[in-house]
Amino acid sequence: MQQLGISQWTVQRWLKGAAVPKPAAAQAIADAVRTAWQPRVQRGVRRADERDGFVLSAGAQFGFASAAGSTDDPRLRLITQRLLGDVAAALYAARDAGASEDVQAAILAASLQDYYFRDGGRRASGLAVELTGIQWADFGVL
DSSP: OGGGTOOHHHHHHHHHTSSOOOHHHHHHHHHHHHHHSOHHHHHHHHHHHHHHOEEEEEEEEEEEEOTTSOEEEEEEEEEEEEEOHHHHHHHHHHHHTTOOHHHHHHHHHHHHIIIIISGGGTSOTTOEEEEEEEEEEEEEOO
């Protein structure tokens, strides 16, 4: 914590709940942990995700429009879907390029449109899905 200019006493107070870190301090700690996290472990996780895919469980606002012109107002849906490695690769590439959360959400929306709503091209071919808000998301391994 010395490298961040935070005393051990301050950290102990945070852990005991006697104080709350300021947002800038919390972000600095998160960035330092992310940077120091074992690079070989990170590379292994990324390779596995890009090879095997992952499971996305999410609660989000989804709306859609079909080729026939019918529409559905966005509503909260709880979805759990296996997504392939190409989706993981696209998400990692977007993150590495500094893409915003909205861009990454668009990648997830397009993937869910193809894998969940269109069932890999077996149904609803003209369906266009819009993801307007993510309430929560959990990324898991297969």
